Amino acid sequence: MLNRFMQSRLRGLMILALILIILPAFLGNPFHYELVTQMAIIAATVVGLNLLVGFAGQISLGHAGFFGLGAYFSGIATGTYGWPSVPALLVGAILVALIAWIVGRPILRLKGHYLSMATLAVGFIIAIILNNERALTGGPDGMPVPAFEVFGWELSAFGRYSLFGLEIEGFQAWYIFASVVLLVAVWFALNLIESPIGRALRSVHGSEVAASVVGVNTAKYKSLVFVISAIYASLMGGLYAHFQGFITPAVASFEFSILFITMVVLGGMGSTFGVILGAVVLKLLPQVLADFQELETVMFGLILMLTMIFMPKGLLPTLTAIVSKRMRKKAGGEA
Amino acid sequence: MFKTMMRRAGKCAAVAAAGLMMMSAQAAEPIKIGSFLSVTGPASFLGDPELKTLEMYVEKINEEGGVLGRQLELIHYDDVGNASSARNFASRLVRSDRVDIIVGGSTTGATMAAVPLIEQAQVPFISLAGAVVITTPVKKWVFKTPQSDRMAAERILSDMKDRGITKIGLISGTDGFGSSGRTQTLEVAEKMGMEVLADVTYSGSDTDMTAQLTNIRNTNGVEAVLNFGFGQGPAIVTRNYAQLGMNLPFYQSHGVASDGFLELAGSSAEGLRLPASPLLVPDSLPEDDPQKAVVQNYKSEYEARWDSKVSTFGAYAYDGLMLAVRAIEEAGSTDPEAVREALENIKGYVGVTGEFNMSPDDHNGLDPDSFRILEVQNGEWKLID
Numbered sequence: 069m070l071n072r073f074m075q076s077r078l079r080g081l082m083i084l085a086l087i088l089i090i091l092p093a094f095l096g097n098p099f100h101y102e103l104v105t106q107m108a109i110i111a112a113t114v115v116g117l118n119l120l121v122g123f124a125g126q127i128s129l130g131h132a133g134f135f136g137l138g139a140y141f142s143g144i145a146t147g148t149y150g151w152p153s154v155p156a157l158l159v160g161a162i163l164v165a166l167i168a169w170i171v172g173r174p175i176l177r178l179k180g181h182y183l184s185m186a187t188l189a190v191g192f193i194i195a196i197i198l199n200n201e202r203a204l205t206g207g208p209d210g211m212p213v214p215a216f217e218v219f220g221w222e223l224s225a226f227g228r229y230s231l232f233g234l235e236i237e238g239f240q241a242w243y244i245f246a247s248v249v250l251l252v253a254v255w256f257a258l259n260l261i262e263s264p265i266g267r268a269l270r271s272v273h274g275s276e277v278a279a280s281v282v283g284v285n286t287a288k289y290k291s292l293v294f295v296i297s298a299i300y301a302s303l304m305g306g307l308y309a310h311f312q313g314f315i316t317p318a319v320a321s322f323e324f325s326i327l328f329i330t331m332v333v334l335g336g337m338g339s340t341f342g343v344i345l346g347a348v349v350l351k352l353l354p355q356v357l358a359d360f361q362e363l364e365t366v367m368f369g370l371i372l373m374l375t376m377i378f379m380p381k382g383l384l385p386t387l388t389a390i391v392s393k394r395m396r397k398k399a400g401g402e403a
Numbered sequence: 404m405f406k407t408m409m410r411r412a413g414k415c416a417a418v419a420a421a422g423l424m425m426m427s428a429q430a431a432e433p434i435k436i437g438s439f440l441s442v443t444g445p446a447s448f449l450g451d452p453e454l455k456t457l458e459m460y461v462e463k464i465n466e467e468g469g470v471l472g473r474q475l476e477l478i479h480y481d482d483v484g485n486a487s488s489a490r491n492f493a494s495r496l497v498r499s500d501r502v503d504i505i506v507g508g509s510t511t512g513a514t515m516a517a518v519p520l521i522e523q524a525q526v527p528f529i530s531l532a533g534a535v536v537i538t539t540p541v542k543k544w545v546f547k548t549p550q551s552d553r554m555a556a557e558r559i560l561s562d563m564k565d566r567g568i569t570k571i572g573l574i575s576g577t578d579g580f581g582s583s584g585r586t587q588t589l590e591v592a593e594k595m596g597m598e599v600l601a602d603v604t605y606s607g608s609d610t611d612m613t614a615q616l617t618n619i620r621n622t623n624g625v626e627a628v629l630n631f632g633f634g635q636g637p638a639i640v641t642r643n644y645a646q647l648g649m650n651l652p653f654y655q656s657h658g659v660a661s662d663g664f665l666e667l668a669g670s671s672a673e674g675l676r677l678p679a680s681p682l683l684v685p686d687s688l689p690e691d692d693p694q695k696a697v698v699q700n701y702k703s704e705y706e707a708r709w710d711s712k713v714s715t716f717g718a719y720a721y722d723g724l725m726l727a728v729r730a731i732e733e734a735g736s737t738d739p740e741a742v743r744e745a746l747e748n749i750k751g752y753v754g755v756t757g758e759f760n761m762s763p764d765d766h767n768g769l770d771p772d773s774f775r776i777l778e779v780q781n782g783e784w785k786l787i788d
Contacts, residue, residue, distance in 0.1 A: 099498040103491065200577060202586075208579035209511045209534060210486055212519060313519040316486040316512045354488060355495070358480050365443060365483075 080341055081255055088247040092240070101239040102225065103355065108246035109308050111347035112253035114331045115340055116300020119257055121329070122338030123266065124293045125273040126176070127184045130191025131328045134164050134298045136320020137194050138305030140205055143213040143315055148204075153216045157306040161299045168298035172291040179276060183294070191325050198317040210316030213309045225311065242311060249307065250344075253300065257340050260296070269293055334375060336382025345384050433476035434469075434737055436461065436727065437502030439492040439517070440531075441509040444484035449509040452705075452717030453531055454479060457506065459708050460724050470728050471735065478502060482513055489513035490520060497524040503737040504730075506723040508532050509716075511579060518545055527730070527743045529723040531716070534583045538766040546746055546766045548722040548756055550773060552580070552631075553587040555657045558678040558774040559629060560588070560595050562788065568626040568652065572601035572619035574612065574640060576632035580658050584631030600625050605636060612640045616647055627652040633659070638667035645671030652676070657774065661714060665782065676787065678774035680715040682755055687786045693753045701755045715756075722754035 088108075095101050113135060120126050141160030145151040167190070175186045198205045205211055215224035223229075223245060225238045236244075260266050268289045271279040280286050309315045318324065327350065335346020353371065357364040379386040438457055441450035461477045469475060478500050482489035489508065496502045497520070504527045508514035511534040518537075521528045521544055528545050530537050535551035563571065571592070575585040585604070592599050601622040603615040619628055628651055630640045637659045644653055653675040655664075660679035665672055681688055681698050688695040701721055705713045727742075729749060734741035749768065752759040757773025776788040 097499050099495045102494050102498075106491070200582075202582055207582050209536065209583065210515055212515075312487060312490060312516070314486070314490065314516045316516060318486055318512070355491070358492070364481065 081251065081258065084254060084341065084344070085247075085251055088251070092243070098237070098239045101243045103351065105225075105239070105242045105246040105311060106308070107348050107351045108243075108250040109304050109311065110331070110351060111344040112250045113301050113304040114328055114335070114343045114347045115250075115253050115257050116297040116304070117328050118332050118338065118340060118343040119260065119269075119293050119300075120297040121332050122343070123261060123269040123273060124290050126290060126294065127181060127329065128187040128294070128297065129184050129322070129325050129329070130187035130189070130194070131297070131301050132322070132324035133187070133191030133194035133320050134168065134301035135305035135308070135324070135328075136198060136315075136317065137164050137167075138302030139213075139309035139315050139319050140198055140211075140305075141302075142306035143211055143309045144204060146214050146310075147212065152218070153306075153310060154218060157303055160306055161302040164302035165295050165299050168295045169291065172294040173287075176290040176294065177287045187325075188322075191320065191322060195317055195320040195322070198320050205317070208317060210314055212314050213312065215313070216307070216310035223310075225313070246307070246311070249304075253304075254340060254344070260293075261340070265289060265292065330372065334372065334382060336385040339382065339384050342382050342384030346382065349383065431473045433474040434471070434504075434731060435476050435478060435500065435502040436724070437493075437496035437500060437505045437526075438477065438479040438507035439482050439489050439496065439505075439513065440479060440507050441484040441489075441513060442479075442481040446484035446510050448714070449531070449716045450481070450484075452714045453507075453509060453720035455709050456705065456717040456720040457724055459705070460721060463704075464728065470731050475728075479507070482509075484510060484513070486510075486512040486516035490516040493517035493520055497521065497526050502526065503739070504727050504742060505529070506531070506720065506727055511537065511583070514545075514547075518542060521545065525739055527727075527739060527746055529727055529746075531719040531723055533580070535587060536583075541764055541766050544743060546726070546761070546768075548719045548726065548754070548759075548767075550657070550756065550769050550771070551587075551767060552584045552656070553591065554769065554771040555678050555774060556584065556588040556591040556631075557595075557771040558776065559654050559656070559676075560591055560597055561771070562676065562678075562776050563627055563652070563654070564595065564597070566627075566652065569596070570598045570600050570624045570626045572603075572622060572625040572628045572651075573599050574601075574603050574605065574615050574619060574628065574630050574632075576634075576636045577604050577606045578633060580633040581631050581636070584656055584658070588629065588631060605632075605640070607634065607636060609636065610639065611643065612636070613643045613647065616640070616643050616649065620647065620649055625651065627654065629654040629656075631656045631658070635667070638664060641668040641675065642671045645673075657715075660777070662712060665779065665784075670782065672779045673782070674779060676776055676778045679777050679784070680718060680756055681775050681786075682713060682715050682718050683777060683784045684775070684786045693758065694755070697753055698755050718755035722752075722756050722759070725754060726752060726759065 117131050120128055138160045142156045145156035146153055171186050171190055175182050199208050215222045223241060225242050229236055229241050268284045271284055272286045276286055331346035331350050332343050336342025353368055357367050360367055440453050442454050457477055461475045465474050480492035482492055496505055506529045508530040511532040514530040514532040514537055522542055525544060530547040533549045533552055535553040537547050573588055575581040589599055601619040603618055605612050605615055619625055630637050637655055655675055655677040657678050660677055681694050685698045685702050702713045730742050730745040731737060733745035747761050747763055749759055749761045757769045759768035761768040775786055777784045778787050
């Protein structure tokens with residue numbers, strides 16, 4: 069019963085929306101809002117990455133590269149050249165999609181994990197370019213990014229806005245905006261999974277040989293989903309840059325790529341809501357562990373290790389399995 | 404999760420508060436000094452001595468009765484050298500912990516990531532990072548204690564000029580420190596009418612710079628060589644320089660002004676010059692030098708307390724904290740605007756790094772002469788100027 073409930077895609081989306089609506093009641097100060105806003109943006113990126121990892125069974129080790137490229141494209145286009153935010157986001161996404169397609173198309177014809185190596189290289193190249201093109205990107209010290217704006221209406225984390233007669237602060241406005249973005253990102257991902265493309269992908273994930281025997285163009289679908297996940301990363305990178313107001317090449321670093329993958333694996337590969345939980349946990353841990361001072365990094369590693377040993381399928385799938393087992397037992401006991 | 408977080412934070416605050424109560428009977432609320440530093444990670448050589456210095460002097464000031472009769476409370480976070488977590492912790496400091504002043508930001512990236520937020524939140528901020536962009540153009544709420552790389556370039560080039568050198572070869576790292584230093588050197592050289600005949604770079608992971616140095620050696624007319632870099636690179640450049648038998652005057656930047664560098668470079672460092680804090684040569688300072696006492700005190704107190712070598716980076720934190728304390732005393736309150744204004748008008752504060760004379764157009768307050776030119780002689784630093 070709970071299982072069916074969890075699997076129904078619109079119900080899941082509604083639960084997520086409900087959580088996002090109730091959440092502000094627990095947010096004590098602007099800092100909490102900011103943290104949740106970042107979580108939402110990162111979670112949306114990871115939802116996109118999960119399409120590739122969880123459904124096409126391919127691993128990208130360069131997603132931070134796409135994220136960083138989107139962030140820097142937005143930053144440079146709006147900051148240095150005065151573009152409006154939305155066209156900058158879109159052009160950045162098209163550019164990233166093109167790069168992903170060029171990289172993915174030939175490589176995804178091959179079987180195995182060649183994509184990991186290719187994306188690893190692409191990620192490094194992007195990070196090196198961002199670090200060295202000082203005139204354009206400000207080099208390793210980073211660059212400021214102007215606030216997000218649509219038709220002259222600016223969304224800054226520091227402004228004040230009136231929405232439907234309600235006075236809200238900039239950070240609350242960003243929270244609402246990021247929540248909507250996350251919901252749209254999840255909705256799109258869920259629809260994609262349930263579409264013919266999603267079915268084709270799952271067949272590829274199950275057995276690539278079987279899939280191609282029944283006539284699925286595996287290379288085409290794999291590169292399509294790779295491009296889609298790169299677009300997710302680019303768009304979210306752009307929003308992240310606007311929200312943060314300042315970016316450094318660290319957003320495109322290899323460590324950040326690994327963090328994305330860790331979020332997917334920790335939350336539960338192939339579970340859209342699971343990877344959101346993964347993103348939330350991994351963004352929250354450094355803040356919660358900050359009180360442990362120098363033990364912070366050790367604790368962080370320990371938690372990840374224990375989770376992977378005892379919950380190899382990821383947080384959410386394991387938790388739902390436990391809950392539904394209990395429910396079944398209870399139901400069985402009563403009957 | 405949030406609840407746990409808040410509960411934990413509450414617990415910590417309670418413990419800290421209880422500790423403070425015991426130390427003094429005062430009921431007055433403590434003055435909160437916030438700090439985000441790169442205590443671990445690749446920049447830990449900056450953050451670690453900075454944190455130790457802050458902890459030790461906050462303790463000391465509290466033992467002596469605090470500031471304005473109130474105790475100091477240090478709230479610090481470790482940004483692991485990552486700019487976006489520096490920004491998050493800065494946000495936590497101003498919005499959640501509501502600190503009165505921030506002394507922190509070990510690297511330029513971490514500082515600059517936090518600046519837009521701090522400017523908006525209107526909290527006085529004293530950065531401990533080097534690059535010139537932090538205070539140029541002047542930002543209303545942002546101050547910094549280290550000399551900028553521009554000053555280092557000015558100091559080096561003017562020392563060269565005194566020796567009659569006008570044509571130089573430049574070799575710099577491609578990291579943040581090196582590339583910013585390179586830009587500043589090129590600008591300053593042009594302003595001072597000097598020529599940079601060779602301009603080569605190396606990346607942080609290079610293990611041999613012979614090719615770049617050969618390039619400089621083969622450039623006609625080069626009279627001296629300057630290396631602007633950080634970490635391992637300059638030590639390798641120095642070794643290669645000696646191996647190639649280049650005998651032009653050789654300069655390093657303040658980025659390697661530490662005893663660790665001397666160990667790495669060994670005898671190849673003989674004869675090279677660099678601009679540095681007087682902290683490296685506390686005992687050779689002349690008796691009438693106003694900094695002598697401050698520098699000697701800081702060195703002996705730090706080394707007695709932590710049983711490890713003092714570093715110039717810790718001194719930035721010392722000056723940052725002392726400037727903050729002085730500004731709060733001058734302002735007579737922790738009102739952000741009053742403290743900011745007091746900071747801006749600090750004159751003649753003699754710190755470990757130099758003598759600070761702040762003004763509305765200068766939020767650093769140091770001049771190039773605060774750097775001392777040192778030369779390596781017999782494997783030790785020798786004060787030249």
